[in-house]
Amino acid sequence: MKPNAWLVAVKLTTVDFFQKTSITGFKLLVFLGNSKFLKTLWIPFLLTGVVAAAYITSHCLLYFELNPTVTYVNSFRHPVAEVPFPGISICSVNKISKRAVEEYARNITKMTKGLDEKDLIKRFELIGGLFDSTGFDIDDAYNLQVLLDTVFSTKPGFFDVYQFLKKLAPKCEELLLKCSWAGKIYPCNELFELRVSPEGFCCMFNYNRVGRKIMPVQVRHLNVIGTDMGLKVLLNSSVNDYFYSQRSTIGFIIQIFNSVFYPDILTGELSEFPLSPNSDMLVPLQINIINSDDEIRKYKIGQRLCYFADEQPRGYGIQYSQPECLLKCKLQNIQAVCNCIPFYTPRDFLDPPVSYCNLGHLECLSKYKVTWTSYRPTEETPDSLNEMEYALTCGACNPLCNLVEYEYQLDRSDLDPENNMFELDEFLFNETHLEESSLIRIYHPSPFCSQYKKQLIYSTNGLLANIGGILGVSIGCSLMSSIEIGYYATIKFYKYWKRSRETRSIGSLSNRL
Incomplete structure (x- = not known):
């Protein structure tokens, strides 16, 4: 049974992202190679950073939504x-x-x-x-x-x-x-x-x-x-x-x-x-x-x-x-x-x-x-x-x-x-x-x-700068990183998905012949 094209595309996109991304925390997983000890040590830190970034960013946005003004x-x-x-x-x-x-x-x-x-x-x-x-x-x-x-x-x-x-x-x-x-x-x-x-x-x-x-x-x-x-x-x-x-x-x-x-x-x-x-x-x-x-x-x-x-x-x-x-x-x-x-x-x-x-x-x-x-x-x-x-x-x-x-x-x-x-x-x-x-x-x-x-409290630029600072401190993420994520989640994923479908179609045709 051949793997599903969607799953293949997800796997290839993820590997490619980890190898080429500018987000230091994720890229380091590739550089650690086959060292299970270092990966086991690093992954909890990485997940903690992701959770902390998500929590702080959501809390910041919620507070801004409920209390958008400041008096000075x-x-x-x-x-x-x-x-x-x-x-x-x-x-x-x-x-x-x-x-x-x-x-x-x-x-x-x-x-x-x-x-x-x-x-x-x-x-x-x-x-x-x-x-x-x-x-x-x-x-x-x-x-x-x-x-x-x-x-x-x-x-x-x-x-x-x-x-x-x-x-x-x-x-x-x-x-x-x-x-x-x-x-x-x-x-x-x-x-x-x-x-x-x-x-x-x-x-x-x-x-x-x-x-x-x-x-x-x-x-x-x-x-x-x-x-x-x-x-x-x-x-x-x-x-x-x-x-x-x-x-x-x-x-x-x-x-x-x-x-x-x-x-x-x-x-x-x-x-x-x-x-x-x-x-x-x-x-x-x-x-x-x-x-x-x-x-x-x-x-x-x-x-x-x-x-x-x-x-x-x-x-x-x-x-x-x-x-x-x-x-x-x-x-x-x-x-x-x-x-x-x-x-x-x-x-x-x-x-x-x-x-x-x-x-x-x-x-x-x-x-x-x-x-x-x-x-x-x-x-x-x-x-x-x-x-x-x-x-x-x-x-x-x-x-x-x-x-x-x-x-x-x-x-x-x-x-x-x-x-x-x-x-x-x-x-x-x-x-x-x-x-x-x-x-x-x-x-x-x-x-x-x-x-x-x-x-x-924040202008649009100020809000972006604040969120960018949080992501940068937590997981080393920047504005360019968000563009990368968008690119890999859409264009790159679509290319791998399309290539996988074409490969499956050629394999099916060969089997019938």
């Missing part, structure tokens, strides 16, 4: 004047003004007979459930909501929770005593606006989220440096006006965030710190700019884990950001479960708009609160799965590929009216009764900031 420092001297100043939110720890509640209760008792003003003021403490749904009597809260609906309309649910809380919130003109921007004193109402966030109604500076259907307005930039050349505000804690607070402290919560992002601490794109009365707080900013190379576009979003501005998900228009996406994910879940959305929800978030949650929804809101206070991480580990068992899953909420991050340091000292600096500082000159006041200065300490670049 591109410059330490990017001008801060070209970067928008962050949004600043000044939120009183006191969410509801005592004076506003007393006036509101007075007006309701005038409109409705049989109500006691002091009793109504006491019942208004239940309004805190709209900020934190736990710890309140659900039945009492529901009865108060029925009363408010009855007073303001015969139609249940007509009561406007948003306007109600806005009227009861501490006003910016009461909290902000004096304001300065870029070294110039301004009326505070020209710099700050009372706007809503998950922290309640706060006085916000340079906050320019105006909705996904409208182009954002111009954000402020700062082209000067120094402690007195940024945003400087003198604040009044108004301790005597406290009615409801979620915290055990007094004073303010200062939030720093990207001016076009929705300010929500749970999304991770916002930083906050407390400011107590009688404090002089210096806040030097550190800005990090992250720009991504267009080359990473060829990888799927699930690999690079970010969006470019022109490939944002539908439903956000020009306004997409990771905080926006995470908050919308949470609100959709709240709407699905409780059939309402919190009062701090931007009106353009959901289509069609639904009613705001009121005191009648506290039972539902408190039942599922733990789910809405955390998000499941994009990259999950066994530990995170246990810790985030009840967290929200918002897998498509990736950050932007190009963004600005704001960091800061804090330097606190006492606000001492007897300090000589008060006589020299135009901003504080003639200011008295500062026992409940605080001074905060947010500024650029340097004219430059850091710029980072996100790009592919």
Whole structure:
């Protein structure tokens, strides 16, 4: 029985390859001749090199496929004047003004007979459930909501929770005593606006989220440096006006965030710190700019884990950001479960708009609160799965590929009216009764900031060089060696196979003759 042409071709090709290849490890098997000892010694080393090369190369390619990008420092001297100043939110720890509640209760008792003003003021403490749904009597809260609906309309649910809380919130003109921007004193109402966030109604500076259907307005930039050349505000804690607070402290919560992002601490794109009365707080900013190379576009979003501005998900228009996406994910879940959305929800978030949650929804809101206070991480580990068992899953909420991050340091000292600096500082000159006041200065300490670049870990040439280095170290293989392998596996094999078939055909013909 004559051997198969394929087997003959494989054998001849292999022998020819070992004799002529440039891969040192394989060629040495031929030079060792009939020495079984040397071959037995060398073959394990050769196989180890082959296995190691295959493993390292596959691991390298897999890692590159899963993590194709790397971020590195591109410059330490990017001008801060070209970067928008962050949004600043000044939120009183006191969410509801005592004076506003007393006036509101007075007006309701005038409109409705049989109500006691002091009793109504006491019942208004239940309004805190709209900020934190736990710890309140659900039945009492529901009865108060029925009363408010009855007073303001015969139609249940007509009561406007948003306007109600806005009227009861501490006003910016009461909290902000004096304001300065870029070294110039301004009326505070020209710099700050009372706007809503998950922290309640706060006085916000340079906050320019105006909705996904409208182009954002111009954000402020700062082209000067120094402690007195940024945003400087003198604040009044108004301790005597406290009615409801979620915290055990007094004073303010200062939030720093990207001016076009929705300010929500749970999304991770916002930083906050407390400011107590009688404090002089210096806040030097550190800005990090992250720009991504267009080359990473060829990888799927699930690999690079970010969006470019022109490939944002539908439903956000020009306004997409990771905080926006995470908050919308949470609100959709709240709407699905409780059939309402919190009062701090931007009106353009959901289509069609639904009613705001009121005191009648506290039972539902408190039942599922733990789910809405955390998000499941994009990259999950066994530990995170246990810790985030009840967290929200918002897998498509990736950050932007190009963004600005704001960091800061804090330097606190006492606000001492007897300090000589008060006589020299135009901003504080003639200011008295500062026992409940605080001074905060947010500024650029340097004219430059850091710029980072996100790009592919390897270019095509870099990836080839890396793989070539691995193969060269492991088995002495090079680019020419891969061409050789291709040549012997195709052209040379075909020649031996064709010659073997022809030989078999001639042998068969001779036998028949």
